[in-house]
Amino acid sequence: MSPLAAVPPRGPARQSHAWDVARVRADFPILKRLVRGRPLVYLDSAATAQKPRAVIDAITAYYESGNANVHRGVHALSQEATTAYERVRELAARFLNAESHAEIVFTAGTTAGLNLVAQSYGGSVLRPGDEILVSEMEHHSNIIPWHLVAERTGAVVRPIPVMESGGLDLAAFEQLLGPRTRVVAVTHASNVMGAINPINAIAAMAHEAGAVVVVDGAQSAPHLRVDVQAIDCDFFACSGHKLYGPTGIGLLYGKRRLLESMPPWQGGGGMIREVLIERSTYAPPPERFEAGTPPIAEVVGLGAALDYVMSWDWEALVAYEQGLVAEASRQIGEIPGVRIMGEGADRVSVLSFMLDGIHPHDAGTVLDTLGIAVRAGHHCAQPLMRRFGVSATLRASFGAYNTLEEVGALVEGLGQARKVLLG
């Protein structure tokens, strides 16, 4: 079964209709600007998505009329800020279909969420010789936190191989699972190839072996209907800024009994039960993991982003984005000397490729002069680059506001790049 089909709908089924991309584009002020004298063609939403007016306005309104610290004051503004802040936690729980809002921790982003899990959960359960399985397609932010905790605990990090098709080698994964496996760290969707991993199958196998599954959801949350209960992951981290919200805010979902078993990650205000000079006791999750004044304006902005995306018809969105990436893949695939990385994978709307004889940075510069923004580089996934024997790729990623015309502009721009660079 396709991983796309495996994701159940969120909320009541809606009547499916076509995606109104013109209406969505009108919500994003930045899409009106020119770059180097041409209309911006923004194909880098996997790095960060643009922000709708509603998010920008919510942050401004918060600072203009609602700014106060949360969970502290008895005054009206503080109570309003606390209500607004906790409402976003409820929204986030609904967005990810968590069982309870107490399973949602606000973090600085996906990276912070994964570091929290590695340090707090990994740091308390890992023993010398224990194994952490990390897929070869992980972003560095789901690799390095495990290196750091492995160095501290004596645990070992082992790779789950990626097949030429772009999928994870599940047969090899099954072989790697054993009595020492404690953690399986895997991305829901590759930030390079877009390849979607079957988390529910991976989780079933990992749980059988007694391991927990830590999912990097940075690239899936904006493109798939994520249901953390259906995929049965133990932890799921994602970023607000890739979800059309502000930078500096992310979500970490953790199963309640796991979060309750974990020690704090950072100490400070807001995460305590009682503090004596010699020792302290800690608040229950999620407050236990939110030391210090949180990024309140960013949480409010994320709330506006969640309100915005949860008003969408996600069935239409997924179908639309799938159409964009399929068409991009088809047209780019026709360019002579092109190689699409992980061509056989089911993917979110993220596509990586290499042009024969052209370094991705050079092609990226040519596209930039045409107002087309793509990413060129290793995408913080060096093990995956090594797996496919390249040092860098060009990556085009499509969001809710991209159009088929922009796919055409990209393909035309790549033709221009070939002309300039190959002569």
Place this chain on the structure above:
Amino acid sequence: MSELDDLYQSVILDHNRAPKNFRRLDDATHHAEGRNPLCGDHFDVWLKLDGEVIAEAAFLGQGCAISKASASMMTQAVKGKTVEEARALFETFHDVVTGSGGPAPLPSKLEVFRGVSAFPIRVKCATLSWHAMKQALEAT
């Protein structure tokens, strides 16, 4: 498109396709590696000094057209120069591609890199092998 034509002049594309001194120097006296962790590009630069004079210069590695052509032309430019002259050339080249030094006189062959200053993000590409060359001279 004129900025682009300025950046990708045919000399640069020729050096990218067929770089000069693109080999390991087995009897090198100096060596350093240039690595750009942001993009993964890397070059090894070898120098063979005869007294104060750079008798041979060579490089290997991978990178974009700008970085590869720059490395190729760097090895040509420093060959036969004294260590002091090579260091001075590094400074001039650096000022020209960053656009910070005004119209500093460059050896005419290196003039093609003046266009890089219009693309600040690509300055690191142009200077990668030059930094490695300078570092190699300091290594011993």
